[in-house]
Amino acid sequence: MKRVAILISGGGSNMVKLAESMTTDHPARPVVVIANDPNAGGLAKAADLGIPTAVVDHREFNKDRNAFEAVLHATLEEYQPDIICLAGFMRILTGGFTAHYAGRMLNIHPSLLPKYKGLHTHARALEAGDAEHGCTVHEVTADLDDGPVLGQARIAIQRGDTPDDLAARLLPMEHQLYPAVLRRFAAGDRTPIFLPKAGAMP
Numbered sequence: 001m002k003r004v005a006i007l008i009s010g011g012g013s014n015m016v017k018l019a020e021s022m023t024t025d026h027p028a029r030p031v032v033v034i035a036n037d038p039n040a041g042g043l044a045k046a047a048d049l050g051i052p053t054a055v056v057d058h059r060e061f062n063k064d065r066n067a068f069e070a071v072l073h074a075t076l077e078e079y080q081p082d083i084i085c086l087a088g089f090m091r092i093l094t095g096g097f098t099a100h101y102a103g104r105m106l107n108i109h110p111s112l113l114p115k116y117k118g119l120h121t122h123a124r125a126l127e128a129g130d131a132e133h134g135c136t137v138h139e140v141t142a143d144l145d146d147g148p149v150l151g152q153a154r155i156a157i158q159r160g161d162t163p164d165d166l167a168a169r170l171l172p173m174e175h176q177l178y179p180a181v182l183r184r185f186a187a188g189d190r191t192p193i194f195l196p197k198a199g200a201m202p
């Protein structure tokens with residue numbers, strides 16, 4: 001049975017879907033949820049699911065990334081994770097940290113990578129006049145939002161869409177994609193998953 005640590009910064013809706021999916025014949029189980037913000041709404045949701053939680057507050061390290069990551073690493077190692085899932089975790093990790101977890105750390109990003117790495121992905125897709133948008137689960141490497149793609153889901157962009165409209169329509173796709181990728185990845189299979197496109201205009 002693979003041990004999964006989930007890192008969050010906010011509400012944790014992806015974390016909840018990942019945790020709820022890891023039951024019965026799933027090859028993995030959640031062992032800890034760690035947040036970099038003590039006010040992250042996902043901490044209470046994890047506790048309600050009976051998952052141990054921890055906080056490593058990046059603000060306590062005065063922008064010293066290495067010091068923050070040293071404590072994050074020590075906290076993770078207490079739980080001996082086989083796999084780490086970044087789920088709405090908004091801290092950029094250094095190459096040294098990602099190298100330590102190379103090949104076993106995943107992230108979900110709200111764009112069709114390699115398009116729109118970084119922030120404000122919904123607004124950028126609209127500004128570019130794209131016809132479709134989506135989300136990507138990828139392995140984490142030293143370069144931000146750049147590692148091997150393990151899954152993607154697409155949505156159609158509709159006339160009059162705002163960034164909030166896209167975010168709201170994309171989140172349910174994230175909640176389908178990430179658990180599906182984790183189940184396959186935890187079984188040792190890196191074959192990418194591409195979900196059928198949602199919301200195409202008739």
Ligand code: GRF
Nearest residue numbers: 010011012013014088109110
């Ligand atoms: C998601 O849209 C995810 O793609 C992005 O941050 C959002 C987090 O949502 N990285 P939640 O905290 O999982 O609800």
